[in-house]
Amino acid sequence: MCRTVDFRQAVLARNDDSARELRAALAGRGTVAVNLLSSPGSGKTALLEAELGLARRRGVPVAALTADLATENDALRLARSGAPVKQVLTDGLCHLEARMLAGHLDGWLPDDCRLLFVENVGNLVCPASYDLGESLRVVLASVTEGEDKPLKYPTAFGLANLVLVTKKDLAAAAEFDEAAFTANVRRVNPGVEVVHTSARTGDGVGALLDRALAVLGGAEPHRPVMAAAPHGHSHSHSHGEGHEDGHGHEHVVAGETP
Numbered sequence: 001m002c003r004t005v006d007f008r009q010a011v012l013a014r015n016d017d018s019a020r021e022l023r024a025a026l027a028g029r030g031t032v033a034v035n036l037l038s039s040p041g042s043g044k045t046a047l048l049e050a051e052l053g054l055a056r057r058r059g060v061p062v063a064a065l066t067a068d069l070a071t072e073n074d075a076l077r078l079a080r081s082g083a084p085v086k087q088v089l090t091d092g093l094c095h096l097e098a099r100m101l102a103g104h105l106d107g108w109l110p111d112d113c114r115l116l117f118v119e120n121v122g123n124l125v126c127p128a129s130y131d132l133g134e135s136l137r138v139v140l141a142s143v144t145e146g147e148d149k150p151l152k153y154p155t156a157f158g159l160a161n162l163v164l165v166t167k168k169d170l171a172a173a174a175e176f177d178e179a180a181f182t183a184n185v186r187r188v189n190p191g192v193e194v195v196h197t198s199a200r201t202g203d204g205v206g207a208l209l210d211r212a213l214a215v216l217g218g219a220e221p222h223r224p225v226m227a228a229a230p231h232g233h234s235h236s237h238s239h240g241e242g243h244e245d246g247h248g249h250e251h252v253v254a255g256e257t258p
Contacts, residue, residue, distance in 0.1 A: 022133030
């Protein structure tokens, strides 16, 4: 008798095992990982650069790993903060996986690092289903992307510990409806905090760092049980293809510790 095996679920289950191992290893060294997800062009890199710079000024040992399909542009920008930064090129893979991340951290992550920010590939579909061993998952959306973004990507928003709205300074020009966006977030993730930010003006900068430091200090990350989402999506349904493993290329950039 033939038996059908859901390959995607097998891949996710194996990734979850790797994520648990990585989370435990990071906890053992006193490090909290923060997984940042967004669509391309959300302003994620600009906000992260501002948060890294603030952390450095406060004396918080931080590092950042950024993933991209093809360029080192984001790492070069983040390195301007003075924090250790590593670029991972995924060669077309649309997301990071826990085992891939662990491989890139091995031998690179500074011993004194307390907060590791992981800038995932710009994509709200595939990355949403992959636990990276993070203790805090943050989803970003810019005011130019529309108020219905949470309903279009319920898995990503539904599993977030924190939602950051970026480019607040453009809200009026984009005719962004803050109340409608927040209501849509609440439909897929009741109770999650929504913070409005602008890397350009500095509004809201520090909210991400403060939340990460709170988790580092033992606070609960606050991941509510995901509400029933439109179209029946849930965390157990992967929207992307499974991969046996990922092989991103490592590149050292300015600001990275040897």
